[in-house]
Amino acid sequence: MPNPPSTPNPLISNSQIITRVSELAREIDAFYVDHPVAEIQPLVLICVLKGAVLFTSDLIRELKTPFQLEFVRLSSYGSNTISSGMVEAPDLSLPNLFGRNILVVEDIIDTGRTANFLKAYLIDQFKPSSLKFVCLLDKASRREIPFDPDFVGFEIEDRFVIGYGLDYDEKYRGLNYIGVLYES
Numbered sequence: 001m002p003n004p005p006s007t008p009n010p011l012i013s014n015s016q017i018i019t020r021v022s023e024l025a026r027e028i029d030a031f032y033v034d035h036p037v038a039e040i041q042p043l044v045l046i047c048v049l050k051g052a053v054l055f056t057s058d059l060i061r062e063l064k065t066p067f068q069l070e071f072v073r074l075s076s077y078g079s080n081t082i083s084s085g086m087v088e089a090p091d092l093s094l095p096n097l098f099g100r101n102i103l104v105v106e107d108i109i110d111t112g113r114t115a116n117f118l119k120a121y122l123i124d125q126f127k128p129s130s131l132k133f134v135c136l137l138d139k140a141s142r143r144e145i146p147f148d149p150d151f152v153g154f155e156i157e158d159r160f161v162i163g164y165g166l167d168y169d170e171k172y173r174g175l176n177y178i179g180v181l182y183e184s
Ligand code: IMP
Pocket: 051, 076, 077, 083, 106, 107, 108, 109, 110, 111, 112, 113, 114, 115, 159, 160, 161, 162, 166, 167, 168
């Protein structure tokens, strides 16, 4: 690993994020209009911690579809900028979601391992009526296992990004924009 990173170079500004998140909310609302997601059996949003926390909190303020919010904590990166290739699941505890409509909220899909792991787990555990994924960022060129997110905020090149929930070694999550790290 080279020297620790220094100043993040802006890639996606806060206003671009805010605009896109509200567009995504409209796309998601439009999709679930035809689904039986009412107050009595709301859509289940599963926020994948820790990275998707800011994205989720902004998305749910824009969403009109009734939802129930749940969390899981997964990790595949450790403290490096290169995926460890293994998905760890420090917290997969969820209530019984059998047969529900589930929408997983991810920060970024990279190799596709985390998303494929969670998809297989949720199908196995709950046989959801529908299972969709929304990600803020999609590094489609990095896929090692095929995975097609249903709603994508921004497709980005193969660069390690931080901010707006995403970390490098637990740092930078609080930035209100997405940046790329460069060495000093
Ligand atoms: P995947 O399993 O390789 O698709 O990786 C997905 C997870 O790796 C995401 O939920 C992120 O936590 C993390 N990740 C992937 N790319 C980046 C990045 O560029 N910056 C920060 N975290 C990343």
